[in-house]
Amino acid sequence: MESSVTKTARRKSPALAVFDFLASLKLATVLLLLLFVLTWLATLEQTVNGLRPMMLKYFNWKELFFFPEIGRPFNNTGEEQKVTVFFPMISGFWLCALFTLNLTLGGLVRIRKTARVVPVIVSHFSIVFLMVAAGVTHFMEERGALMVYEGETSNVAQDYHEQVIEVSEFANGAVSKVHLIEGKPLTSLKPDETRIFKMANLPFDLKVSNFIENAQPMPAMMQPPTQGQEVVDRFWLRDSGPMKETELHQAGCFVEVLSKEGQPVGEKIILASRSNYPATVSYEGRPYLINLRKKLWVLPFAVQLDEFRVERDPGTNRPATFESDVTRLDGGTREEVHIKMNEPMRREGYTFFQTNWGPQDEENPDRYYSVLEVVKNPADHWPLASLIVVMAGLCWQFGASLFRFMSKSKKEATS
Amino acid sequence: MKPAALLLLAALSLSSCRKSGDEVAVEETRPLSTMDESPKLNATSSERFLPPDLQQQMPEMPEAEGNWSYDLPAGWRDAGPRMMREINLAFGEGGEAYVSLSGGTLQDNVDRWYGQFGAEPQAVETLPRIEMLGGEAIVIEAQGTYSPGMGRPAKEGQALLGAMIVKDGRIATLKLTGPADEVASQREAFLQFAASLKQGE
Structure with a gap:
């Protein structure tokens, strides 16, 4: 009787076995190792095929695996040669999806919920949130460029691809x-x-x-x-x-x-x-x-370039900084905005980054033009929120551990 | 578990296939933008594809690529230089005869010519041949409504009598078009002209 009870306890239902596998630390370890290999191969492939072709290949949700290509730098002609690695690498999209599922099941659903592990749960949640943000960006982000000459107005951005x-x-x-x-x-x-x-x-x-x-x-x-x-x-x-x-x-x-x-x-x-x-x-x-x-995307408002300025490094033609004074025209509303590198304009779900300018082959052109990168991404701020939450969770976790350690040491010293 | 895994793999492989039809219905439009203001109409290919400094050089270049010689048939006349035409002649009241060079294959060009008359395309191998430019050129004939393209209106009651041959990797063509009765009356002149046509001499 006793042995049959033990056998029943040991034999899990298939659903529970699948759940345990998907939530396991072993799977997390394997996935992280595979993501490390994927990142390494992606870095190598980027040098021969370029960034976007590599991203489309490595994070293609329509394919389960692919064969990486890397550059062989030392050949007879001195040119970089493409070499196919006949190792079926699992698609980065599915690795990330599985990792997100693993973290959700193991780090949020199955984890023992006590007061002590709350910061761990918070940290896991924020990483899951970061992965979801990456997924939303992968499928929904649009990027393009708005080019406008000084004194002119544009309400349209042009897709890069x-x-x-x-x-x-x-x-x-x-x-x-x-x-x-x-x-x-x-x-x-x-x-x-x-x-x-x-x-x-x-x-x-x-x-x-x-x-x-x-x-x-x-x-x-x-x-x-x-x-x-x-x-x-x-x-x-x-x-x-x-x-x-x-x-x-x-x-x-x-x-x-x-x-x-x-x-x-x-x-x-x-x-x-x-x-x-x-x-x-x-x-x-x-x-x-x-x-x-x-492809053109028509924006819900227009941007007028009032003035463009570029400062060059002394004695060179190399730009040190460049910035645009623009007026945002939305119906009857006018709003003056200053856009410079790392200080974009965020309005109505669109972000405008100062990205380029011209003409660059003339020192004092009659008229400059400014190129603003326009990004539309519903998950624009999600990574920032996620990082703040994960930082809070880790500070909480380490702070609590430090407090417990110091309390224990004090107790031991007094006893 | 194994059948399930195989099914999953098959489903993923199928989802990787791409289907593309020969026809696509288009209904999409986009809102107007500042880039739609003051569009340039009727820009020439040179204006469209070349920077201004090169555009100025284009008209200075000779239209003809080689020295052409021929015997001008009776009743034919020089119609003056015209873009894309090596030799540009006219006959009768509405007929034109010209020699040009184009790319693609013989079949591409044959299909295009028949298409201009709404006629069924025919295989190059089945077409009759005549002597032209030192080789055997195929002969294309069609009748009906002629749609010359490039914005020119279609004309009814027209005919085509043409010849094509591959010369130095390009397609040399002789094309007579005009009212059907006028083209029919020029058959002998067409053969005489084709036989006399020479390049680079």
Whole structure:
């Protein structure tokens, strides 16, 4: 009888076994070690593939594992060579998700709840909160740049990566409506594929082909095509290849206007993000502008650049500090704001950081422009809150331990 | 546990696949912004893609890339230089004949020409051939409504008589278009012109 009771006590239900495994310290240790390896490999891969491609690969929630690539610095030509590590590294996204679950179950649910461990629970909670903030940032953060010249106003930021096609309609000589083809169905196109975009609210459709993620339109008369590339109106698209700094990519493609019956109604047009102006097409006597560019986000208010200042290190052209005086225009409201490095403007869920300026090749230009990085992230302040809470929890924990130690020593001394 | 793990793996692998259709419906618009003010209409490709200093150089460059020679058929006349055309001629009241160089493949260009007449595309291998530029050029013929593109209106009752050949990695084309009866009357002139056409001599 006694032995059967012991056996029953030892045999856990499968659900409890899974819970114990997910909440275990062993799993936490393994996950932290794997996160350490992931960070190390990510640092190595970043040098060969660039920061953003590495982040997209290492924290891709759609894949369970991947094969890292690192650079081999010493080869015959002296160039860095890409080497694939045939070790299936678990996706950082799933490692972080599992670690968050482990910390929640082990450090918040299963932990014995006594007064003494309250600071430990608080610290665990704040780390879980930090991981959640990272998840929200991963899925919801948007970053772009707002460029504005002194004396001018802008209410639009341009995404760093997403390339879109815009078709603008006209009424009374001004743009009246802008139709948007999002980036995903464009970037998923290979150079030899075509895709038809059925424009629901326009009298024509668009056929996109030869989409190149980083392209340069070349004048055929100055530089003829090198590999038989198609020339359209004296220009062709050169594939500039991927860059480590993917925010510098400027796409290019061919576009044909199709009737609703699918018949081409014009010659091919080259679209390129590296364009000074959009292409104009005429359909049924009405003009339309077609533009390939980085996606624009229209802000709920406008920013006017009143003055830009740059201070340089003595005797050099190197900027020591640079700052912008701007006026925020929101309907009838005007607000003067000073933006400088590490002192951003935070308004209505958007944060404006002073990030760049120009023209930088002239010492005293007639007019400066300022580039403000615009960030929209619902979890903007969550890491700060999390760190304050974890600091409070740890101070509480260490303070209580110190107090107990000192009380014990005093007691021992008096006895 | 093993089947469950396999199922999980299969589900994750499937979710990694990407599906892409050939057609995408677009309904999205974006609000107007300060960047939509004062747009430039009808910018040329040079204005769109070149910095101002290079734009000034473009018109100075010769339109033709090589020395072309040919026997001008009776009734044909020089129509003056035109962008993207190596030789630009006219005949009759509304016919034009021109030689140009383009990229892509023969089939791409054949498809484009047939597409301008709303005709079914045909394989290059099935097309008749004539002598042109020292080789065998394919001949393309179509009739109907001609949509030349580049904002020009479509015209009914038109015809196409053209030839194409790969020359030095590019596609050399001879294209006659115009009212169907005028193009039909120029068949002999077209063959004579194609046979006489030479480059670089």
